[in-house]
Amino acid sequence: MAVTSEISADGRKLTIAIKGRFDFAKHQEFRDAYEELNPRPACVVVDLKEATYLDSSALGMLLLLREYAGGDESDIRVVNSNPDVRKILGTSNFDQLFDIN
Helix, strand or coil: CCEEEEECCCCCEEEEEEEEEECHHHHHHHHHHHCCCCCCCCEEEEEEEEEEEECHHHHHHHHHHHHHHCHHHCCEEEECCCHHHHHHHHHCCHHHCCEEC
16 A cells, blocks of 8 residues: 555554655545544644655645644644655645644
8 A cells, every 4th residue: 555544552643654656646545544533633644754756636635634634723744755855845835834844
């Protein structure tokens, strides 16, 4: 699978890992990783360590996740992005919406 998810033992943190290209082809897998969780985790970590690329649809998917998780009140962290991915996130001003490490 190109999108994997893992919930912490206490159920408070969800980690979603993306492998390869993060584009529209991963849309359903990405949504499936978080939409059916009950209760919703307090924190979501999107791990891009193995992501090689992301496009505008991936940015849209991150925005949908943010909305689902509570908008301005959400705790979403984007971690382990490579320099190219980080540049895309920065150019798109996503560093103002997400905690990017």
